[in-house]
Amino acid sequence: MKKTCPICPHHCTLADGEIGRCRARMNTGEEIIDLNYGRLTSIALDPIEKKPLYKFYPGSWILSVGSFGCNLNCPFCQNYSISMADSTFETQNTTPEYLAQLALELSHKERGNIGIAFTYNEPFISYEFVRDTSKYLHQVGLKSVLVTNGTVAEKPLRELLPLIDAMNIDLKAFNSGFYEWISGDFETVKKTIKIAAESCHVEITTLIIPGANDSVEDMTAEAEWLSSISPDIPLHISRFFPRYRVTDRPPTLVETVYNLVNIAKKYLHNVYAGNC
Numbered sequence: 001m002k003k004t005c006p007i008c009p010h011h012c013t014l015a016d017g018e019i020g021r022c023r024a025r026m027n028t029g030e031e032i033i034d035l036n037y038g039r040l041t042s043i044a045l046d047p048i049e050k051k052p053l054y055k056f057y058p059g060s061w062i063l064s065v066g067s068f069g070c071n072l073n074c075p076f077c078q079n080y081s082i083s084m085a086d087s088t089f090e091t092q093n094t095t096p097e098y099l100a101q102l103a104l105e106l107s108h109k110e111r112g113n114i115g116i117a118f119t120y121n122e123p124f125i126s127y128e129f130v131r132d133t134s135k136y137l138h139q140v141g142l143k144s145v146l147v148t149n150g151t152v153a154e155k156p157l158r159e160l161l162p163l164i165d166a167m168n169i170d171l172k173a174f175n176s177g178f179y180e181w182i183s184g185d186f187e188t189v190k191k192t193i194k195i196a197a198e199s200c201h202v203e204i205t206t207l208i209i210p211g212a213n214d215s216v217e218d219m220t221a222e223a224e225w226l227s228s229i230s231p232d233i234p235l236h237i238s239r240f241f242p243r244y245r246v247t248d249r250p251p252t253l254v255e256t257v258y259n260l261v262n263i264a265k266k267y268l269h270n271v272y273a274g275n276c
C-alpha cells in the first residue's frame with residue numbers, strides 16, 4: 001500500500017518497496033524506514049569548531065558520523081560522494097547503543113569528546129537512527145548535534161528537538177529562486193531556524209557562490225532577518241570552491257567573503273569567515 005513520508009516537505013508518496021528521492025527512506029509495505037539506519041559512511045573525532053560551531057563548548061571535540069543520501073540536490077555539494085550515494089554504498093554498520101558507548105569511552109580519553117555530531121550528509125533523513133542514538137547519548141550525559149540543511153517538516157522537527165543540544169543549519173541563500181535551483185524550500189528552512197532557535201543552540205552557515213548568492217542585498221536581508229530571531233546567533237559565511245557539477249565558476253574571492261561578513265556584522269554580534 002502507498003505511504004507518504006512525513007519527514008521532509010517533499011512528502012514522497014511511496015509504493016511498496018519504493019525509495020524516496022533522498023535515496024535513504026523506503027516503504028517496506030508496512031512502514032517507511034530509514035534504509036541508512038546504523039550505516040556509516042564516515043566517522044571521525046573532530047574539533048567542534050569544524051562543524052562549524054564556535055559558541056557551543058568551544059575547544060571541545062565531537063565524534064562525527066555520516067551516512068548516505070540527501071533530500072536536496074545541490075549541484076555544488078561539497079560532500080557529493082556520500083550525499084548523492086544510495087544504499088549500495090559500502091558502509092560500516094553500527095547500532096545506537098554501540099555508538100553512544102563509543103562516544104562515552106572517547107569522552108574519558110585525553111582529548112575528550114562531548115557527544116555525537118550527525119553530519120557529512122543530511123541527518124533528518126536518518127530520523128529514526130538520530131532519535132534512537134540521541135536517547136542513548138542523553139542517558140549517558142553526552143550531547144547530540146545536527147549539521148543540517150534544515151529541510152524538515154515541522155512535526156518531526158518538533159518531536160526530535162528535545163533530544164538535540166545544538167544545530168548548525170545551512171541557510172544556503174536568502175531567496176527562494178536559489179532554493180528552487182537545489183530542489184529545496186526557502187520558507188521551510190527559515191521556519192526550521194526559528195523553531196530550533198527556541199529549543200537548542202543554533203548557528204548558521206551560508207556558502208557564498210559567485211554569481212549565485214553573493215549579493216549585498218541578500219546578505220543584508222539575511223543578517224537582518226537572523227537578528228530578528230537573535231542578534232547573538234552566530235553566522236558562518238563560507239568561501240565556495242568548485243565541486244561536483246559546479247566547476248565553471250571560480251572560487252569565491254576572499255574579499256567578497258569579508259565584505260559580506262562586514263555587512264552581516266551590522267546586524268549580528270558573531271559573524272565569521274569560513275574556508276578563507
Ligand code: SF4
Pocket residue numbers: 005006007008009010011012019020021022023024025070071124125
Ligand atoms: S525524507 Fe526522503 S523519502 Fe522522506 S519525504 Fe523527504 S525526500 Fe522523500
